Amino acid sequence: MRVRELYEKLLAFYGPQNWWPAETPFEVVVGAILTQNTAWRNVERAIDNLKREGILDPESILKTPDDVLRELIRPAGFYNQKLQRLKAVCKLIVDYGGLEKLFSLPLDELRSVLLSVKGIGPETADAIILYAANKPTFVVDRYTHRIFIRLGLWEGKYDYEGIKKLVESEIPPDVQTYKEFHALIDEHAKRICRKKPLCNSCPLRDVCPRVGV
Ligand code: SF4
Incomplete structure (x- = not known):
């Protein structure tokens, strides 16, 4: 075969x-981080919490105090690690001037930039590139x-x-x-x-x- x-x-x-079940590219990014080592239904609960609070965007997540954010993403497990990763990716997006600008990087460069974020490994980086940036990486x-x-x-x-x-x-x-x-x-x-x-x-x-x- x-x-x-x-x-x-x-x-x-x-x-x-x-795939991927999400309303926006940023939701895919958040889902890709939260889904590490947990079932998707737990990720959905965490994302629903972020939506309900109206903070499912990079700027709002960065402004949210850690203790508040930790509680919102708690259903996804490993919430301390994931909180740091989420904030690091949000900072990257804001530093690049938004998701569109970040995603306009050539595929290899985008992959290197994502991999430079602590806690983002190749599976998460490629999931973001494929399902959120719509670039062909497996x-x-x-x-x-x-x-x-x-x-x-x-x-x-x-x-x-x-x-x-x-x-x-x-x-x-x-x-x-x-x-x-x-x-x-x-x-x-x-x-x-x-x-x-x-x-x-x-x-x-x-x-x-x-x-x-
Ligand atoms: S279930 Fe897996 S191991 Fe069994 S026949 Fe299919 S591919 Fe092979």
């Missing part, structure tokens, strides 16, 4: 996922690794940049395809190719070397 075939089979089985995560290993697309340890390069070498840069593929991988990992996989229900069982293992 090749990477492209995996994408096509998942798309045919699950249909378009239309987002890798642990689910990608699990599925690629099982399908024989990848061998060995988790290597974010290596897996990203593999995908980008087999699927030419395309924002919509990269958005869908990442979402489909996560959907497949949560619904069928779980830690304990449900191979009998899997659309890949005919081509998977690990079926039933």
